[in-house]
Amino acid sequence: MVGKPTTECPFDWGSMDFAANLKRAMADRKMTQADLARATGLSTAQVASLVNAKTKDPRLSTVTKIAAALNCSSAELAGEAASRVSNAYAPVDPADEVGRVRTAGEAKMSTAPFSPIEVALSTSMKELVRERDFDEVSVTQICEEAGVSRRTFYRHFLDKYDLMNRTFYHDLCVAVPHHDDWVCWDYMPELCRTFERDRAYYRNAYRVSGLNSFREFATARMYPLLEHDLAGCPVNRHAREAFIVQFFNMVYDNVQDWICNKPTVTADEFARDLRYHAKVFCTVLAETAARDPKE
Structure with a gap:
């Protein structure tokens, strides 16, 4: 049986270790799998499959999305020499920053009011952040403050x-x-x-x-x-x-x-x-x- 034709073929990575390069690029930028999923519009399952080398030949469009989210080139992910990028804000090429901003701005968020659980988690997070830096606040602390389980948290937020x-x-x-x-x-x-x-x-x-x-x-x-x-x-x-x-x-x-x-x-x-x-x-x-x- 002949499969349905497609206009896009998987990218030919040959022997290059895409997963290892992706992990390194994410670590350089202090980016989690959830961060990458949110920035690219891919599902967390898709990102996990790429990071764990379960997807051997990602499509070119997927690689392009990931490269844009990581502010790097496809060549870096393919294994060529990569420049290290700090996670801290610093002036960059305006064209690159415009691209990131436009991509982020296109991400749709729900305009529906928060549910009672989401209100509790949001309120808890705010109370904690008023007292300490956000980096010091954990999901566990947010959940304990709100009286919500971690499992419930991850049903609502990445x-x-x-x-x-x-x-x-x-x-x-x-x-x-x-x-x-x-x-x-x-x-x-x-x-x-x-x-x-x-x-x-x-x-x-x-x-x-x-x-x-x-x-x-x-x-x-x-x-x-x-x-x-x-x-x-x-x-x-x-x-x-x-x-x-x-x-x-x-x-x-x-x-x-x-x-x-x-x-x-x-x-x-x-x-x-x-x-x-x-x-x-x-x-x-x-x-x-x-x-x-x-x-």
Whole structure:
């Protein structure tokens, strides 16, 4: 019996140890199997099969997804010399960062309200993170605080990072209504009020760096808003996309500084000043850039 034809063939890895290279790349980036599943859209079973060498010849599309999630090349996974990448946030090639942001932003999260169990786990995680760094909080501690078994936890969330990111989404995206006629600055006061209502939690949440960090989450979710606001700019798409990511990093750093270091400044004051300063700086930069260059 002839099988149904397919337009994609498995990638020919020959004798190269894909599983070993994948494990090494994940370890370099401090990335778990759950992290990779979330970043690629693959199931945890598929990722486990790849990591444990049960899948001998992954499809090229699968390898491409994994390489993008790990911010490496397919050649690195195939066995060529690999550069070591730190998990901590650092400036990167804007084109690479735009790709990661766009991929993360396309990941869909449920807009349904949390179930009572999910509320209990989210509340427990927040209470623990208010008192210590997120890296020091374990799934076991979250479950004990919430009175929920670990088995039940994993029925609802992939890991503690999945819990944190879905909590961000429900607190900052679902709870704040979307308006078609708003620009990104219109959302800033309400987002800042959310941060202000739970400064202790967000102060420690901001300390999580690299993959699964609040920076990664916030950039991915704000990117579409900024992209919409700048859609009419008469510049090429790549330049616009790179500017959006770099501009948001600047805004993010200002918000982090406010949350962590300026407890006496209210949310409304900070949002007002941030918008005013952005307007003034951009106006002055536009005026100076419009001048004829000096010989």
